[in-house]
Amino acid sequence: xxxxxxxxxxxxxxxxxxxxxxxxxxxxxxxLAAVQGAAHxxxxxxxxxxxxGAGVALALALDDLRHLPRGDGSEADDRRNVxxxxxxxxxxxxxxxxxxxxxxxxxxRLVHVLAEKAEDAxxxxxxxxxxxxxxxxxGEMAGNAKALDFTASRRLTLTSERHGIPxxxxxxxxxxxxxxxxxxxxxxxxxxxAPEWNAQAPGDPAWKAELFRARSHAPGTWTxxxxxxxxxxxxxxxxxxxxxxxxxxxLQHRRSPRAR
Amino acid sequence: xxxxxxxxxxxxxxxxxxxPAMAMDRWRNAGDEDRRSLDSRPLVLIADTAHGPRIxxxxxxxxxxxxxxxxxxxxxxxxxxxxxxAPSDPAGDLAFLEKLAIWARRWGPWxxxxxxxxxxxxxxxxxxLFGGEEKLVADVEAAFARRELGLRCAIAPTAGxxxxxxxxxxxGAILEGQGDFEARxxxxxxxxxxxxxxxxxxxxxxxxxxxxxxxxxxxxxSGRDAIQRRFRNRKSPAANPLIRLDQILGRVxxxxxxxxxxxMPLVQRRLMEPIRxxxxxxxxxxxxxxxxxxxxxxxxxxxxxxxxxxWRVDGEVVVRRLEMASATREAAHICRLFAARLDDVxxxxxxxxxxxxxxxxxxxxxxxGDIEAAAETHGTSLSACIDRLTVRLGTRAVSRPVAFASHIxxxxxxxxxxxxxxxxxxxxxxxxxxxxxLLDKPERISVLYATPDxxxxxxxxxxxxxxxxxxxxPERIAPEWWRERSSTRLRDYYRIEDDRGRRYWxxxxxxVGDGRGGAxxxxxxxxxx
Numbered sequence: 001x002x003x004x005x006x007x008x009x010x011x012x013x014x015x016x017x018x019x020x021x022x023x024x025x026x027x028x029x030x031x032l033a034a035v036q037g038a039a040h041x042x043x044x045x046x047x048x049x050x051x052x053g054a055g056v057a058l059a060l061a062l063d064d065l066r067h068l069p070r071g072d073g074s075e076a077d078d079r080r081n082v083x084x085x086x087x088x089x090x091x092x093x094x095x096x097x098x099x100x101x102x103x104x105x106x107x108x109r110l111v112h113v114l115a116e117k118a119e120d121a122x123x124x125x126x127x128x129x130x131x132x133x134x135x136x137x138x139g140e141m142a143g144n145a146k147a148l149d150f151t152a153s154r155r156l157t158l159t160s161e162r163h164g165i166p167x168x169x170x171x172x173x174x175x176x177x178x179x180x181x182x183x184x185x186x187x188x189x190x191x192x193x194a195p196e197w198n199a200q201a202p203g204d205p206a207w208k209a210e211l212f213r214a215r216s217h218a219p220g221t222w223t224x225x226x227x228x229x230x231x232x233x234x235x236x237x238x239x240x241x242x243x244x245x246x247x248x249x250x251l252q253h254r255r256s257p258r259a260r
Numbered sequence: 261x262x263x264x265x266x267x268x269x270x271x272x273x274x275x276x277x278x279x280p281a282m283a284m285d286r287w288r289n290a291g292d293e294d295r296r297s298l299d300s301r302p303l304v305l306i307a308d309t310a311h312g313p314r315i316x317x318x319x320x321x322x323x324x325x326x327x328x329x330x331x332x333x334x335x336x337x338x339x340x341x342x343x344x345x346a347p348s349d350p351a352g353d354l355a356f357l358e359k360l361a362i363w364a365r366r367w368g369p370w371x372x373x374x375x376x377x378x379x380x381x382x383x384x385x386x387x388x389l390f391g392g393e394e395k396l397v398a399d400v401e402a403a404f405a406r407r408e409l410g411l412r413c414a415i416a417p418t419a420g421x422x423x424x425x426x427x428x429x430x431x432g433a434i435l436e437g438q439g440d441f442e443a444r445x446x447x448x449x450x451x452x453x454x455x456x457x458x459x460x461x462x463x464x465x466x467x468x469x470x471x472x473x474x475x476x477x478x479x480x481x482s483g484r485d486a487i488q489r490r491f492r493n494r495k496s497p498a499a500n501p502l503i504r505l506d507q508i509l510g511r512v513x514x515x516x517x518x519x520x521x522x523x524m525p526l527v528q529r530r531l532m533e534p535i536r537x538x539x540x541x542x543x544x545x546x547x548x549x550x551x552x553x554x555x556x557x558x559x560x561x562x563x564x565x566x567x568x569x570x571w572r573v574d575g576e577v578v579v580r581r582l583e584m585a586s587a588t589r590e591a592a593h594i595c596r597l598f599a600a601r602l603d604d605v606x607x608x609x610x611x612x613x614x615x616x617x618x619x620x621x622x623x624x625x626x627x628x629g630d631i632e633a634a635a636e637t638h639g640t641s642l643s644a645c646i647d648r649l650t651v652r653l654g655t656r657a658v659s660r661p662v663a664f665a666s667h668i669x670x671x672x673x674x675x676x677x678x679x680x681x682x683x684x685x686x687x688x689x690x691x692x693x694x695x696x697x698l699l700d701k702p703e704r705i706s707v708l709y710a711t712p713d714x715x716x717x718x719x720x721x722x723x724x725x726x727x728x729x730x731x732x733x734p735e736r737i738a739p740e741w742w743r744e745r746s747s748t749r750l751r752d753y754y755r756i757e758d759d760r761g762r763r764y765w766x767x768x769x770x771x772v773g774d775g776r777g778g779a780x781x782x783x784x785x786x787x788x789x
Contacts, residue, residue: 050764131640201731202763
């Protein structure tokens with residue numbers, strides 16, 4: 001039995017696999033949580049010097065929260081808190097969250113932890129992921145700390161998936177090291193669209209976001225822009241889309257010789 | 261009770277519920293439809309006395325016809341011959357009120373009957389669960405309306421004030437603890453003091469009709485002495501207006517009897533040998549915690565506040581208090597929390613007795629086996645999580661941002677412990693956009709090239725050059741003269757975006773020629789999302 005025999009199988013055999021695979025590997029888009037559930041453990045890489053990382057993390061988290069299907073027994077009004085953990089150097093580089101600038105729904109629900117060391121920040125993140133009273137957890141760490149190795153990241157992923165609390169880890173000025181995060185983004189600020197009433201003013205925030213590694217999505221680049229209540233993702237690069245069009249588990253490639 | 265300190269008074273919140281027509285409402289709701297069909301006809305509930313039947317309650321039509329509570333039925337019959345009567349049931353009413361009192365604990369952990377037709381509920385630290393005191397009152401009204409019971413209710417810092425407002429104040433009155441506390445009560449009649457009828461008669465003859473008359477006399481100086489002399493023999497609060505007045509204003513505590521009496525769980529160890537070493541102390545505390553856990557488990561409760569008393573041989577008593585964010589009876593958890601508090605205990609010549617008391621316990625179901633195992637399966641609670649975080653990182657590290665009344669951005673936000681109630685604050689104006697993050701300290705930027713409009717076109721910050729493409733501003737924030745020196749300069753804030761889309765919040769400190777220094781400097785304070 002060589003693998004060349006695969007193409008001689010009836011095409012229906014592929015259809016289920018393809019359908020299954022396609023369902024598993026939809027392209028990322030905003031509001032995907034309605035279909036797939038919230039993404040656990042997302043890493044957002046960003047440069048210091050602007051708040052793009054925190055902004056994208058918040059926007060993604062709120063987008064997931066808005067679109068998650070809600071069961072019958074769930075609380076009518078989500079009053080769960082949000083944990084925001086900052087290592088000291090990350091807070092120094094990019095500032096602390098400011099209540100009046102947070103999205104309206106989060107202003108009174110934020111619990112902030114300022115950790116002196118990376119180890120403490122990881123501890124706080126893990127404790128936060130274990131707590132059922134948090135809607136999501138945001139972490140901000142600067143640089144490639146020694147404590148944040150693959151083992152630590154794997155611990156965070158497992159805890160997050162076990163307790164179902166999403167984790168958004170903002171990595172400031174960090175190299176793309178080994179990590180078990182399910183989705184890894186590289187983001188930077190992008191020029192915002194002009195507001196309706198004052199074209200000279202900065203508008204709703206916009207970011208250029210590159211999903212460079214994801215477990216169940218094809219990589220791609222988007223321009224995200226979001227207000228308080230929505231997140232829109234416009235495709236920034238058509239060519240990258242076309243390049244990864246056949247990404248779906250390679251099935252397209254296998255079927256093409258038969259079609260010819 | 262420790263309610264006599266001003267702090268305790270202002271932080272206490274008591275909800276008083278008065279059911280003005282409870283007997284009639286109960287009679288009406290107890291039966292079938294034909295009782296309700298009597299709504300439009302005069303109806304009285306009567307009790308048999310030595311002089312014949314007497315009216316205990318009358319419905320609205322009966323009141324209109326002239327029937328009053330305490331009137332003989334024969335007199336009412338002369339006014340309105342076709343009056344309908346039904347027997348009253350005082351014992352049943354009392355039992356009903358007791359049930360209501362237990363039911364009313366849905367609004368607070370603790371409730372008391374206020375016979376014959378009222379309830380008192382302690383709603384301290386509860387209103388946020390209902391979304392504020394107004395919503396709590398609305399919820400009370402809705403719940404009683406569903407049961408078709410007429411009511412008047414009020415929330416105040418003392419039971420006396422709540423009672424007075426519910427009976428004689430506007431419906432749904434909410435009285436804050438500070439400020440115009442006395443002024444808002446001044447217009448109520450003296451009957452609001454819950455006095456006996458003969459005392460009310462005396463006060464009426466003295467010309468004291470409103471509470472303001474009494475308090476006014478007090479502030480006059482010698483007036484209080486005059487009232488004191490007149491009522492010097494009256495020791496019962498219901499017969500002495502001064503005691504009642506002090507109770508309303510929270511100067512003397514007023515013990516109330518809750519419907520469900522509570523005893524504090526208490527365990528202790530009297531040691532054969534006084535202990536002087538930490539290791540042994542930890543062991544004994546662990547034993548006590550386990551005893552306490554068993555005690556609490558038997559009662560189906562968890563401790564919120566624990567007091568550990570250490571009686572030393574030389575007569576000193578060291579007390580360590582511990583307050584948990586939620587009810588718990590995990591011996592290991594209690595031990596771990598106490599361990600941090602026992603570091604600074606000076607054992608002296610030894611500790612001969614330890615007593616652990618749960619001065620505040622709350623019902624806790626029996627399901628939770630082990631906090632670690634439970635945490636593995638369905639997560640820890642917020643309070644347990646915060647306990648763990650603060651124990652390792654320190655109390656200052658875990659905090660929650662709250663708004664503070666100030667215009668200066670960095671001062672408008674304060675950090676407080678995460679589970680403390682949020683202080684009241686004024687809403688932020690929506691057209692002032694604020695940055696997502698604020699630097700700990702505004703960082704100075706050097707302006708390389710400024711536009712004629714006054715804002716920088718190109719500036720250097722942290723070694724990088726930023727080309728400004730879009731600007732909104734200025735938003736001028738003047739210094740707060742009541743807090744700062746007169747030489748503080750004003751700030752002109754600009755929201756800017758640079759050529760790479762990075763959005764910042766910068767300000768200029770001062771303006772040229774304001775006489776408070778040289779050329780104004782520019783600072784970068786916030787990073788927008």
